[in-house]
Amino acid sequence: MNYRHHFHAGNFADVLKHAVTLRLVAAMQRKPKGFLYLDTHAGRGGYDLTGAARGDSLERQPEWPDGIGRLWTAPDLPVALAEYVEAVRAYDRRQGNLTAAPRFYPGSPALVGAVLREQDRMVLCERQPDECAALRMAMARTPRCTVSESNGYTAVRAQLPPPERRALVLIDPPFEGESEFADIADALRKGLRRLPDAVMAIWYPLTRRARVDAFFEALAGASLPATLAAEIEVADDDAPIKMRGCGVVVVNPPWQVAAELEPAVQALGQLLAQRAGAVGRLTWLVPER
Ligand SMILES: C[S@@+](CC[C@H](N)C(=O)[O-])C[C@H]1O[C@@H](n2cnc3c(N)ncnc32)[C@H](O)[C@@H]1O
Numbered sequence: 001m002n003y004r005h006h007f008h009a010g011n012f013a014d015v016l017k018h019a020v021t022l023r024l025v026a027a028m029q030r031k032p033k034g035f036l037y038l039d040t041h042a043g044r045g046g047y048d049l050t051g052a053a054r055g056d057s058l059e060r061q062p063e064w065p066d067g068i069g070r071l072w073t074a075p076d077l078p079v080a081l082a083e084y085v086e087a088v089r090a091y092d093r094r095q096g097n098l099t100a101a102p103r104f105y106p107g108s109p110a111l112v113g114a115v116l117r118e119q120d121r122m123v124l125c126e127r128q129p130d131e132c133a134a135l136r137m138a139m140a141r142t143p144r145c146t147v148s149e150s151n152g153y154t155a156v157r158a159q160l161p162p163p164e165r166r167a168l169v170l171i172d173p174p175f176e177g178e179s180e181f182a183d184i185a186d187a188l189r190k191g192l193r194r195l196p197d198a199v200m201a202i203w204y205p206l207t208r209r210a211r212v213d214a215f216f217e218a219l220a221g222a223s224l225p226a227t228l229a230a231e232i233e234v235a236d237d238d239a240p241i242k243m244r245g246c247g248v249v250v251v252n253p254p255w256q257v258a259a260e261l262e263p264a265v266q267a268l269g270q271l272l273a274q275r276a277g278a279v280g281r282l283t284w285l286v287p288e289r
Contacts, residue, residue: 003174004131009047010064010088010105012272013246015071016232016265017203018111019084020248021170023261024201025112026083027254028168034119035166037112038159040152040187041173042124044131045138046091046110049103066234068102070271080264087111108170109135113142120144123159125152156187160194167195171202181215188251189222196225199252206233206245216285219249227251227286228258230265236277249285258282 008014028035049064071077071085088106091114095104106114109124116122121144126132132149139145148155152171160167169191173180184202191198206212219227231247250257262282269280 003128003176005043005107005174006047006051007060008063009107010049010069010102011067012063012070012232012234012268013067013203013205013243014105015067015084015272016230016246016268017172017201017248018088018106018108019080019264019268020230020250020261021108021201022084022087022111022115023080023257023264024168024199024250024254025115027257027260028166028199029115029117029120030254031166032119033166034117034121034164035168036159036162036164037116037120037122038155038167038169039108039112039122039124040155040169040171042109042126042135042147042152043107043172044126044134045107045124046095047105047107049105064102064105066272066274068105072102074271078263078267080260081267087114090114107138108172109139109142109145113139113145116142116144118144119164121164122146123148123155125150125155127151153183153187156191157194160191160198162195165195165197167198169198169200171200173203175205181211181218185215185218185222188219188224192224192251197252199250199254202249202251204247204249205243206231206247207243209237212247219285224286225252226288227284228253229283229285230261230280231283232265232268232272232278232280234272234278235275239275239277241274258284258288 233245
């Protein structure tokens with residue numbers, strides 16, 4: 001497994017995933033009772049974007065300019081995007097960037113860690129030893145944070161139900177192996193059996209539509225509670241790019257989240273467009289009852 005997230009940090013996929021995740025955290029925090037944030041595939045916590053231009057041996061085209069770079073100074077963003085950009089800016093400043101362009105980009109652990117309340121806590125799983133060591137360092141000063149060098153799918157079963165009886169789970173795999181969609185469906189089933197109200201967010205790439213449709217069908221057959229998909233296509237079907245979009249499936253979306261995310265996801269379709277045919281949309285896979 002060779003995946004290193006720092007090549008992709010701040011790209012269009014991170015923008016969608018992190019804007020949705022922050023909104024979900026804000027929605028969980030509308031209630032005073034604490035919750036567990038479980039990040040099954042946590043990465044290294046935060047990223048230096050200057051490293052994104054260097055491969056192990058070759059120069060690479062950084063991806064962040066077509067992601068966070070497009071939003072950095074964009075005016076009149078919908079609330080969910082404005083809050084996300086402000087959170088990224090705050091992290092960038094905390095890490096010491098004094099320039100106008102983004103330099104440091106937070107991963108999901110750093111973004112969520114910055115807004116956890118005293119009654120909330122986080123468990124972060126990362127299987128790759130070097131990434132996990134970097135994650136431990138990045139999160140060392142975050143209170144109520146446990147870092148585990150382990151398989152995140154196993155953690156869904158091990159951590160649920162938490163003593164708080166409330167949980168937000170982010171499942172954000174690298175999709176290197178063939179079994180990733182099946183592993184996600186399995187983790188969802190097992191997690192929801194243990195905590196039926198768990199809010200679960202699953203990131204997925206849109207490489208081939210048929211693959212995503214098959215994933216949605218598998219979810220539909222799993223008798224899920226209310227579930228929505230926030231999806232962006234940055235280019236149409238015929239575009240010669242590998243990942244032409246991505247999405248986040250949200251199981252048990254908290255009250256009002258769909259209405260808050262809809263304008264943000266639609267705006268992202270335009271802001272992150274790479275070719276004609278770009279679009280952002282919110283779809284209910286299982287409608288609210
Ligand atoms: C897409 S990155 C995560 C990015 C992170 N969630 C963020 O938003 O900043 C996926 C990470 O999962 C790790 N990984 C792969 N398989 C895993 C598994 N089964 N359990 C835990 N981590 C895994 C990889 O090493 C990689 O760092």
